[in-house]
Amino acid sequence: xxxxxxxxxxxxxxxxxxxxxxxxxxxxxxxxxxxxxxxxxxxxxxxxxxxxxxxxxxxxxxxxxxxxxxxxxxxxxxxxxxxxxxxxxxxxxxxxxxxxxxxxxxxxxxxxxxxxxxxxxxxxxxxxxxxxxxxxxxxxxxxxxxxxxxx
Numbered sequence: 001x002x003x004x005x006x007x008x009x010x011x012x013x014x015x016x017x018x019x020x021x022x023x024x025x026x027x028x029x030x031x032x033x034x035x036x037x038x039x040x041x042x043x044x045x046x047x048x049x050x051x052x053x054x055x056x057x058x059x060x061x062x063x064x065x066x067x068x069x070x071x072x073x074x075x076x077x078x079x080x081x082x083x084x085x086x087x088x089x090x091x092x093x094x095x096x097x098x099x100x101x102x103x104x105x106x107x108x109x110x111x112x113x114x115x116x117x118x119x120x121x122x123x124x125x126x127x128x129x130x131x132x133x134x135x136x137x138x139x140x141x142x143x144x145x146x147x148x149x150x151x
Contacts, residue, residue, distance in 0.1 A: 005143045022132055029125030031118070034063055035089055038073065039126065040133045042090050043097045045074050049137035050147045085117035089126055096130045 009016040026036070037060050044052035060070050072079040076090050092106070092114040099105040114123060139145075 001144070001146050003144050003146055007145055008139050008143060019132065019135065022128065026125035026128050028121075030122045031089075031125045031129070034060065034065060035086060035126075036129050037063065038069075038086060039089060039093045039129050041070070041073055042076070042093050043130060043133045044137055046094065046097050047134065047137035047141060049140045051140045051145045052133065052137055054147045088113040088117045092126060093130050096127065097134055 005011075009019060037056050040052060041056040041060065044056060057070050061067075066081075068079075069081045072081055073090075076082050076087065082090065088110075091110045095106040095110045114126065118126060
């Protein structure tokens with residue numbers, strides 16, 4: 001397998017640093033590292049970004065997450081492995097990743113459930129993290145970045 005192009009964030013000066021700075025900016029919000037990585041992995045599964053699926057599953061494993069949670073993330077609704085707050089963030093992730101799949105891109109019930117578990121700052125961080133991973137997924141999938149090449 002070969003990529004179509006060197007990763008665009010490596011070709012445009014400052015692009016990677018800008019994205020990483022955006023990621024770092026959300027650390028002060030009350031969203032755990034594991035929650036951010038679950039969001040990253042779920043959006044990456046939806047978008048078919050092999051690079052990010054591989055990377056974020058490994059990060060979760062390194063953070064001490066159990067295999068059951070990592071393996072079952074794509075079917076989180078049908079498993080007992082996730083808290084209500086995690087489920088709310090994952091539902092928000094799916095809605096915000098699949099914007100064109102329904103007339104109301106992010107339905108009020110999805111937003112309201114997330115807002116029940118996260119304050120305004122944490123919600124802002126989640127929305128930024130969802131947008132950020134979707135950007136990375138699109139960069140990687142469009143240019144067919146090779147899994148493992150990032151390591």
